[in-house]
Amino acid sequence: MLFSPVPLHIPDGFLTLAISLIFWGLTVVAVGMAISKTNKTLGEKQVPLMGIMAAFIFAAQMLNFPVAGGTSGHFLGGALAAIVLGPWAAILVMTAVVGLQGLLFQDGGLLVMGANIFNMGVLTAMIGFGLYRSVLNANKITRLAVAGAGAWLSTMAAALLTSLQLWLSGTSSLQIVIPAMLGVHAIIGLGEAIITVAALAFILQARPDLLDSQAVAEKGGRGWIYAGVLISILAVLLSPFASANPDGLERIAEDVGFLERGLAAPYQILPDYTIPFLGETALSTVVAGIVGALVVLGMIVLLGSLLKKKEA
Amino acid sequence: MHADAFDRYYHAESPLHRLDPRVKVVLTVAFILSNALLPDGAWAAFGLAWLLILAANHFSRLGLDFSFRRSFIALPFALAALSAIFMPGGKPLAEWTLGPIQLIPTEAGLLRFASIMLRSWLSVQAGILLIAVTQFPDMIHAFEHLRVPALLTTIVAFLYRYLFVLTDEVMRLMRAREARSAALPGLKSGGTVFWRARITGNMAGQLFLRSYERSDRIYNAMLARGYRGQLRTLRAHVLTRRDWLILGLALFLLLFLQLLARL
Numbered sequence: 142m143l144f145s146p147v148p149l150h151i152p153d154g155f156l157t158l159a160i161s162l163i164f165w166g167l168t169v170v171a172v173g174m175a176i177s178k179t180n181k182t183l184g185e186k187q188v189p190l191m192g193i194m195a196a197f198i199f200a201a202q203m204l205n206f207p208v209a210g211g212t213s214g215h216f217l218g219g220a221l222a223a224i225v226l227g228p229w230a231a232i233l234v235m236t237a238v239v240g241l242q243g244l245l246f247q248d249g250g251l252l253v254m255g256a257n258i259f260n261m262g263v264l265t266a267m268i269g270f271g272l273y274r275s276v277l278n279a280n281k282i283t284r285l286a287v288a289g290a291g292a293w294l295s296t297m298a299a300a301l302l303t304s305l306q307l308w309l310s311g312t313s314s315l316q317i318v319i320p321a322m323l324g325v326h327a328i329i330g331l332g333e334a335i336i337t338v339a340a341l342a343f344i345l346q347a348r349p350d351l352l353d354s355q356a357v358a359e360k361g362g363r364g365w366i367y368a369g370v371l372i373s374i375l376a377v378l379l380s381p382f383a384s385a386n387p388d389g390l391e392r393i394a395e396d397v398g399f400l401e402r403g404l405a406a407p408y409q410i411l412p413d414y415t416i417p418f419l420g421e422t423a424l425s426t427v428v429a430g431i432v433g434a435l436v437v438l439g440m441i442v443l444l445g446s447l448l449k450k451k452e453a
Numbered sequence: 454m455h456a457d458a459f460d461r462y463y464h465a466e467s468p469l470h471r472l473d474p475r476v477k478v479v480l481t482v483a484f485i486l487s488n489a490l491l492p493d494g495a496w497a498a499f500g501l502a503w504l505l506i507l508a509a510n511h512f513s514r515l516g517l518d519f520s521f522r523r524s525f526i527a528l529p530f531a532l533a534a535l536s537a538i539f540m541p542g543g544k545p546l547a548e549w550t551l552g553p554i555q556l557i558p559t560e561a562g563l564l565r566f567a568s569i570m571l572r573s574w575l576s577v578q579a580g581i582l583l584i585a586v587t588q589f590p591d592m593i594h595a596f597e598h599l600r601v602p603a604l605l606t607t608i609v610a611f612l613y614r615y616l617f618v619l620t621d622e623v624m625r626l627m628r629a630r631e632a633r634s635a636a637l638p639g640l641k642s643g644g645t646v647f648w649r650a651r652i653t654g655n656m657a658g659q660l661f662l663r664s665y666e667r668s669d670r671i672y673n674a675m676l677a678r679g680y681r682g683q684l685r686t687l688r689a690h691v692l693t694r695r696d697w698l699i700l701g702l703a704l705f706l707l708l709f710l711q712l713l714a715r716l
Contacts, residue, residue: 151530152573152576153485153489153576153577153580154488154571154572154573154574154575154576155533155569155573157489158486158490161489172602172605173602176604180604186672188604188607189611189668189675190668190672192607192609192610192611192612192614192668193615193667193668193671194668195611195612196614196616196619197665199612199616200622200623200664201657201661203620203623204623204626204653204657204660216653221661225661233604233608234608236608237605237608240605241609241612241613241616244580245613247526247577247584250485250527250577251481251482251485251576252485252486252489252576311540311565313533313534313535313536314536314540317536317539318533318536332650335647335650335651336650336657337654339650339653339658340654340655340657340658341658342654342655343654343662347658347662
């Protein structure tokens with residue numbers, strides 16, 4: 142079955158632990174904020190709604206249309222979800238979708254799920270909603286055009302960030318992964334844009350009440366505009382630069398000390414068998430790190446069972 | 454479509470099926486974490502990790518090659534790691550010229566590629582086994598116990614519950630589209646790619662509205678049955694001494710694996 146329309150679901154093993162944990166951190170923050178926001182603004186009625194909407198995104202990804210030569214265009218849905226449900230709800234919905242794809246279908250890994258959720262859920266919601274919110278009071282044609290641009294850009298930004306993560310993990314070389322990913326997604330993004338616009342036009346005609354400017358404005362403040370526009374500009378500026386001049390990006394990263402400091406490149410790891418963020422340390426430190434991680438895991442389980450007993 | 458059309462659960466009477474779902478989730482994550490921590494080229498440790506997978510297969514009573522047969526799902530993504538072979542550093546193995554591009558596979562690059570593929574392959578198998586021996590509602594329950602916010606687990610539970618219903622809806626939409634798109638053999642039918650994408654977009658909009666309205670009906674039906682904002686389960690999961698023992702033993706094995714990789 143076609144559950145992976147776009148090669149954006151990173152499997153386990155392709156990202157280093159440091160990158161995985163950084164993006165888990167970002168995702169936990171974003172999802173945590175989304176939960177507290179939706180808890181405040183939405184009633185219990187919204188819980189089934191978000192669940193069904195997650196199933197909708199999942200099912201809509203099965204919709205395809207023949208393009209040429211046996212290939213077909215698909216649908217990601219992050220931008221559409223953000224526009225019709227609001228950014229916070231969309232983040233939760235996309236988290237559920239990516240989570241289920243990883244858990245049930247092994248489409249995307251578990252340890253790297255934070256990165257997958259961030260790329261396909263958080264980033265797409267920021268760009269899709271932010272851009273749409275900025276033209277809220279414009280006429281219908283402008284709004285639809287901007288929604289389409291947002292859908293295309295969100296696909297491109299997700300592809301760009303995925304490439305950067307793969308590169309920082311030492312899995313792919315920048316010279317190859319950036320042009321390949323951006324090239325493929327420039328076309329995939331077009332399909333995404335057309336479907337998003339057509340779906341929005343259809344909803345505007347059938348249920349205009351769901352998308353009137355008042356309703357959309359209530360779902361997310363003006364901050365989203367700044368976030369969305371800023372990230373879009375960053376993606377637009379970075380993509381051509383990165384694909385035309387990957388060596389430049391690599392040099393900047395080196396100048397900033399990114400590579401050496403936190404995320405040592407793999408060929409630096411090889412000779413002495415240490416792990417990047419622990420540095421070249423004695424065996425004891427390495428073991429201490431692992432023991433620490435396992436102890437934390439154990440404590441979570443213990444805490445969970447203790448808290449459960451208290452509640453009962 | 455049947456309610457379990459998307460299920461990846463395989464029923465059997467086995468020690469692994471009986472294990473508490475929390476322990477299974479924690480061990481799977483710990484195993485994947487351990488794989489991520491293994492240094493490149495630690496073949497002995499990778500081999501041992503594979504033995505652990507084999508042991509888990511054995512204890513699941515689903516057949517020794519159960520997870521192996523399903524493990525090629527992440528293979529297409531290997532393309533992304535392919536360029537690691539040509540990473541600078543280490544001894545060059547060959548030199549290929551493809552037009553303007555010069556490809557030099559290096560020893561270090563090949564080692565890196567093989568390690569990434571092994572890590573990914575082992576981790577995918579752990580995920581496959583987890584979902585094969587744990588019923589999905591139990592899994593969601595385990596995540597609740599592991600302090601995943603209830604809102605999120607409830608959304609996932611709904612997603613899982615209604616996935617097949619909406620898939621049926623998608624299939625009806627696609628069948629309707631096919632029924633309208635008759636074409637003589639050999640003749641091109643339908644409009645341009647742009648037109649096709651627009652039709653698909655309308656279908657997505659239609660699906661959205663049907664789902665939206667369905668969620669209204671579902672909510673009312675749930676209210677009528679006493680819904681108060683959270684899902685309940687009748688299955689109480691209690692960690693037994695055996696669960697703790699297995700958890701401890703498996704974590705100890707993973708620790709040993711890490712030690713082995715660094716000696």
